[in-house]
Amino acid sequence: MEALSKPVLVIGGGIAGIQASLDLADQGVHVYLVERSPSIGGKMARLDKTFPTLDCASCILTPKMVSVARHPNIELLTYSEVVEVRGSAGDFHVKVLKKPRYVDEDKCIGCGECISKCPSKVPDEFNLGMSNRKAIYFLFPQAVPLKATIDREHCLYFTKGICRVCERFCPTKAINFEQKPETLELNVASIIIATGYELMDPGLAPTYGYGRYLNVYTSLEFERLVSSTGPTGGEIMRRSDKKHPRSIAFIQCVCSRDVKINPNCSAFCCMASVKHAILAKEHLPEVDCTIFYMDLRAFGKGYQEFYNRAMREFGVRFIKAKPAKIEEDPETRDLIVTYEDTFEGIKKSMKFEMVVLAVGVKPVYPEALPLTVGEDGYIRLRNPYLEPISTTIDGVYVVGVAAGAKDIPDSVIQAGSAAIKASIIAGGVKA
C-alpha cells in the first residue's frame, strides 16, 4: 500500500501514539512518529501485567512496537523532540530536533557488546532508579529501535575525555562521538498529540514520607518490582533489608482527588492497585494486602469482576479511608499507617512492611504548540462531546492520558478516533 496523501505527525510513542500511527499507516498515510526517549513503548512498556485479564503487557505491546518499526509508512524518530510548529490544518511546518545518540542508527545492530564493556554505571530511569544501567544503554532489552544510546552526562569520554571502550568493541563501527544534533523540517497535514503523563511528585503529600522512608514506593516503582524484567527479576523485596514484605498497604488517591494538590481522578490507579495486590499475592502467597481507597473505581469491562476476585479469591483487604499519615519504625523500617476508621469514627493505625502509593498523574504537553490548558490542567477541547479529541487548534488532536487520565483500552480507542480524523485531513484515499 503506498501513501497517497500528506503525512501526519504523531508526538509520543506510548500505546496511544503507537496505535494512532499504526491506524494511520494502515490507511496509507505516511506518519512521522516522534518520541523523545530512545525507544517507543511509553508507560505500558514498564508494566508487568495489565488488568483485568493479567495479560502480560510486553506480550501485547512489543509486537505492536515491532509493527511500528517495520511499517513502510511509519518514519520513527526516537530520541527526538518537536521544537517548532507553524502553519495550519493541512499544512503544518514542523521542526524536529534529533538528539545525538552518538551511535549511528544505521550501523548499530543492537548486539549489546558496547554495553557489556562500558565501565560507567548510572541509575536506570526505566526501572525508576532501582537498578543501574551503563552510560551506553538500551532503554530496555526489548526497545524499539534496538539501538544503543550514549548518555552524554555520564559517559566517561564526554565527562573526563577518556575511555572510548565502546568504540573499540563495537563490531560495526557504529559509535560516533562527533554526532551533532540534527534539525528535521517536516510538512504535515495534521498533528496527533499522544505525549502521555508523568506521575505527580509524591513529595506533594509529605505526610506519606515518600523519599524519606525506604519502604514507601510509588505504584510505578512497584510495577517494576513485580516485573520479571525489573530490577529484582520479579522478587518483591524491601529497599531497606531486601526481605520479602509480609504485609503491603496500597494507598489510593495520593496527589489526586485532592483539591489542594490535584482535584482530578486518575482513572486507572484503583484497578492498578487491585492488580498489584493480586500480583503480590501470586508472588508471595502469604503476604497480607490492604488497599486504602476513597471510592473503588472499577468501571471498565471486567473490572468489577476483577475487584470481586481480589476480595474473594485472593483475600485482599479493602478499607475505605484516606490515611492521614505514615510513620516509620526506625528499627524495623516498617511503616505505621494512621487512618480514620469510618465505621467506628475513630483514629486507628496499622503496621505494614511496605507501602505503595497510587500517585496521581499530570499530563505532559509539547511546548512547541500554543495549546490552551483548561482549569483542570488538561488541554482545552473544542467540544468535549462532538469532538472529544479536537484541540482548539484546527487539525491538532490529543489522545491518551494527555487528554485526560484513562486506561489502556480507552487510550487505544481515542487513538483510533484521532487517526481517522487526521487521515481525513491528510486526504488521498482512492475510494
Place this chain on the structure above:
Amino acid sequence: MSGEPRIGVYICHCGVNIAGSVNIKEVVEYVKNLPNVVEVRDYIFMCSAPGQEIIKEGIKKCGLNRVVVAACSPTMHEHTFRNVLAEAGLNPYLLEMVNIREQCSWVHSDNRQAATTKAKLLIKMAVAKASLLEPLKEITFKVNKNVLIIGGGVAGLSSARDLARKGFNVYLIEKKPVIGGNVARLGRLAHVELKGIDIVKELLHQVVDNPNIHILTNTELVSVGGSVGDFKVKLVKNPRYVNENCNLCSECVKVCPVEVSNEYEFGLSKRKAIYLPYRNAYPPIYVIDSENCTRCFECVKVCPTQAINLAEKPEEIEVEVGAIVIAAGHEPYEPLIGEFGYGVSSRVITLFQLERILDEDGPTKGRLEVNGVQPKDIVFITCVGSLNTTPNAYPYCSRMCCSSTIKNALIIKEKVPNANIYILHKDIRTYSRGDEQLYLKAGESLIRFARYREAPNVIVNPDESINVRFFEETIQEPVSIPADLVVLSVGMKPPRDIDKVRTIVKVGCGPEGFLREAHLKLRPVEAATDGVYLAGTVTGPKNIIESIEAGGAAASKVSTLLTREEVRIEPLIAVVNDEKCSGCLICVGICPYNAIKLRIQGDARVAEVDPALCKGCGACVASCPTGAMQQFGFKDNQLESQVLAAFTE
C-alpha cells in the same frame, strides 16, 4: 518446500510467566532429540524484536523449513510469528504454535514437574504436526468500498460521519423508526449547555447532507453472506406507512382513535398509533405502529399531503459491503415490578424517566413533577441493575450512571433549590475527565451522599409516602429517609435482540451478552470475525463521549481495511482431492455456507469448494466418507500425528 522437514523450535520464557513454572532447560534438552528438530532456542520474550530476530536468524542459518514456537496462546501471537516467518522468506503457514503459557505454566504453576512434562508433550505433538505442515497460499479478495453500520445511535453516527468524510459509501441502518438511540432522549448533559438531542442533531447535520451516507430507518438485518472485504447483506425495510410528503401537521394524530403508552417516553406519556416518537425526532416523519393500528383509515382521509399508505409492504434490500460495524447500543436496565418499589408507586422512576421529565421537550415540559406535584425529598439509588445489587442485577459497573445521577441531582437543585437530595451509592465512580469536579460541586450544593452495601428497602406506605431504609456504611447505622421521589439509577444491558444480530454477523459475546472484542485492551473495536467492527455500548457500558470515540475508532479500523485494494484471508479452508472424490454429495448437505458445489469432471462429478464462501470449520471433512475432503492446516494426517505423538514415547 520439498525435502525432509527441518524444524526449529523456539521456546519463550515470557519473563517468568512460563519459565517460572516450566523447567526450560529440561524442555530444551528433550526437544533437541525429537525427530526432524534441527534447532532449539529459548529466549525471555520471543515476541519482542530480538526474539523475532532469533527466529529469523535460525531460519536462515539452519535452513529451517518448519517453525514451532512454544509460547502463549496462538490467539495471542500466531499472527506475529507468521509474519516473522514471512519476513524470513518462509511460508507463514509452516508455523505451529504451542500454548505452554495459558494452557500449561499458568494452570500448573503449583506443580513444576508436571508443567515441565506437559510442556514437553505439547511441544512433541506440535513438532509431529509441524513435520506434516504444507506451505499455503493466502486467499485474496478485492475489497468492496462500502460499509454497513448497524445502529443509528451516537456511536453509529460518529462512525458514519468519519467514514463518509473519508470518502466511503455508508449504509446506516436503524431498526427503530428514528435515529439517535438512547442519547436522543437525554436532557441536558454534563459540562455543556447541550441536550442529548443536540448531539444527535449535530452528528446528523454532519451526515445527512453527505451524499456518501444512506440512512435506512425501520430496517433490520436479514442475512450476511461472503466474508471480509466482500459481504453480501440482505436487509428488510419495514413499512413506516408514511412517506416524505409528511409535513408534521399532526392532523392524523388528532383523528387517530388508538392510544397507547409511549415507549419513547418510558411510559410517561401516551401516544397514538400514528405518532412521532418524541419532539425533534429524525427523520421528521410520522410513523404508524402497525401492531396497534386498527386500519380505520381516518388518518389517510385527513392527511393533506397524501403521505399515508397503509398498503405499504416490507421491502427487501441487498447491499454489498467490505466491512460491517455493529453499533447496536444497549438498553437501559428495566427494574422488575416491585424492585425498589418500581411499578408499585408512580413516585419511583428510573434515571431515564427523570431525564425525560427534566427535558423541556419531555412530557412535563421540563417541570419536575410527579402526578402533577413537585417532589421535594428526592432519593437517588445508584447501581440498580448493576454490581449484583439485587439478585436480578448484572455483575458489572455501568460506568455512566454515577456522573449522570450527580448531573441530574444538580439540575434538580437548579430547578428546585430547596430540594433535599440524597444519593445512595456503593462507590462514586466519577472517573471521567471533569466528572470529579461535578462530584465536588454536588457536595458544595449540599447534595447528600450515603453509602449502602445491601440493597436499600423502598417502602411504599399506605398513604403513598415513601421511606427508603438502608444500612449506612460510613456511620454504620440503619437509616430511614422519607422521599416523595425515588430515582433508580439503572445501568445498561445488551439490547434485546442482539443475539439475532450477532448470530447473523457471527460475533461472540460475553456471559452477559455484550459483544466480545478481538482483544479487550488492544483491539477494543474489532470483532474476532474479520471485517466486523464494534462501536459504542454494544461491547459494554460507556458514556456518550466514549461511545462517540469508539465510533471514530471503529471508523479508523474500517478505513484501514477499505483503503486496501485487496484483502488476504487465512487459507485454512476445505479442499477436495479430485482423484479421491466419488461425488457422493454428503459434504454439500453438511456445509452451513453452501460453499460446496458439484462439478462435472470427465465422466464423474466431484465436489468443489468455493474459497470465498468456505469459512474453514471442517465439518465437511469429518463427514467426507472417503477422506477426499481435507482442511488446510487441519488435515486428517496432521491431527492424527498429534494424537500419535501424545502417546508414543
Place this chain on the structure above:
Amino acid sequence: MSQDFEPRIVVFACNWCSYAALDLAGTSRMKYPPNFLVIRVMCSGRVDPQFILEAFRRGADGVLVAGCHPGDCHYIEGNIKALRRMTLLKKVLKEFGIEEERFRLEWISASEADKFVRVANEMLEEIKRLGPLRIEEAYQHG
C-alpha cells in the same frame, strides 16, 4: 486402583469457545490437573470419530471433545454435527467395552473456564477410579 496412575486425556477443543475457555482458565490463574493434552481444531464439527478411536488405540485413558453451546457455534451448527457423530460414537464405544466415563462431549463457552476445570476434575476422578484402559494388554491378546 493404584494411587500413582496418572491418566492421559486428549481434549479436542474448538478454537472459538472451548480453546478460549482453556486460555481463560490460564489468564484467570485457575488450576486443573495436568493430565489433559489439548488439540486445537477450528470447530468441534471438525472432530472425526476416527481420531477418538485412534486416541484410545494409542493409549488415551479418556477423550474430551469440547465445543460451543448449541446455538453459539461460530460456524452456525458445527457443534450439532459433533453432537450427532458423538451420539453414535458413544454407542459404538460402549460395544468396544470403553466405559462411558472415558469419553465426554461438553459444551464449554469462552467464558466458562470454571466449567472446564469442573469437567476436567470430574473426568480425572472417574477415570482414576476406573483405572487405565490397558489397550496394549488387550492388543497382546491378538
Place this chain on the structure above:
Amino acid sequence: MDKPKIALYWCASCGGCEEAVVDLAEKILDVVNLVDIVFWPVAMDYKIEDVEKLPDGSITASFINGGIRLSEHEHVVKLLRRKSKLVIAYGACSAWGGVPGLANLYSREEIMRYVYHEAPTVENPEKIRPELKTKVEEKITLELPEFLPRLLPLDLVVDVDYYIPGCPPTPDVTWKAIETLLSGNLPPKGSVLGALDKSLCYECPLNDTKPEKVLIKEVKRPHEVIADPSKCLLTQGLVCLGPVTRGGCGALCIKAAMPCTGCFGPLDEVIDYGGKAISYFASIVDYTSEEEIEKALGKILDPMGVFYRYSLPASRLRGKIMLVER
C-alpha cells in the same frame, strides 16, 4: 518357462470365497492353463507336507481367504508366507476379519459357552467341550488346533502384499485382480486389486437421484420398508454404506434394492472404517436437539453389526477391550 505356482487356502471363512473362485466359470480354465495350482485343500488332494517340501519362495502367489481364528490357520499362513513370493488376502474376512470377526466382541469363554451350551439348538447336558488333546486309546491322542483369543485379519499375522475385496469378491474383481497379477506390472505393495479407488457412489446408478442436500429424518432398517429401486437408498432412510465403501462391485446389492453393507472395505485415506462410517452417517441425520438425534439414531439397534460388519478385527480397537482380565 515354468508356469507360475499358485496356492489357495481357506481360514476362518464361510467358504463363499472358494465358491467365488469357481464362479469364474469358464475363465477358471484359462486360469488353470496359465498357472500350476500347488495347494488348494478344498479342491485338490495336497497335504501340508507337500507345501513344506517346496523350496522357500517357490510359490508365485498364495491366495488366502478367511481370518485367522485357529492356531492351525496361523501355522499354515506362516508356512505359505515363507514359501510364497506374494501373499494375497482374498475376500473381506482375510482382509479385515469379515463377519466372523464380529466374534471379537466376545471372549473365548463366552463363545465356547454359547456354542457348546447355550445356543438354542444345542443339547449338551454333560457340558462337554472339545479338548485340545483327547486320548482316544492308549497310544492315540487326537489333537485339535487352538481357538485363538481373537480373530485377526491376515495382515496382522503375516506380511500381505495385496488385497482383493468383497464378501465374496465378485468374479469380475477376481478376474481383474488375476489379470493385474499376471500382467507382471505389479502395483505398489498393499494395494487393493480389482476394485476402484473411489467409493461405491461413483459407480452407483442411483447416485444421480440424490437431492442437492443429502439429509435424512428417519433411519429405517431394510425390512421395514419396500425401497424404491430407482431412488438412492440412503435418501430413503436406509443405512447405505456405499459412500464410505470402495467401489468396484458393480453396485450389485443396490441393483437388488439392498443398501451396501460395506464388504469392499474402506478407501486408502480412511483410518478406521467403522469410525468413518459413523462420522459420515451421523452427520446427515437432520436433527438439532439431543433427544431427536438420540431417537433417530436409536433405530440402529446393532451399531457394530451395521458399521463394522466386515472390519471389526481390522479396526483401531480390534474388538472389545474389556476382554482383558482385570
